[in-house]
Amino acid sequence: MKKLLVATLIASATSFGAMAQTSTTAPTPAPNADADKNAPLPGANSFTEGQAKSRLEANGYTNVTGLKKDDNGVWKGVATNVGAKVNVSVDYRGNITRN
16 A cells, blocks of 8 residues: 555656646747847857847748848847837847838
8 A cells, every 4th residue: 555655656647747847948929029128138159140040030030041140149130020120139138120
């Protein structure tokens, strides 16, 4: 009986742990939905060019080109959004802004 109880507790703890896990990937909100009001924010940007491009694409931008990291650590480039060509920025927090 004790073995069954111990096995049940271990199985419960294991399944609860799996349910309690959170994603390590930052959410990708709609463009500018949750952007910091002062974005793009300067800072040490750890995004690679590919990650910045993927973040833009995940938020509805296409034809992302010319991404370059500026002196403030902000990725800047050009993309298409809703049929219009726009200047875009991705800061170190992942905020996307259009200029």
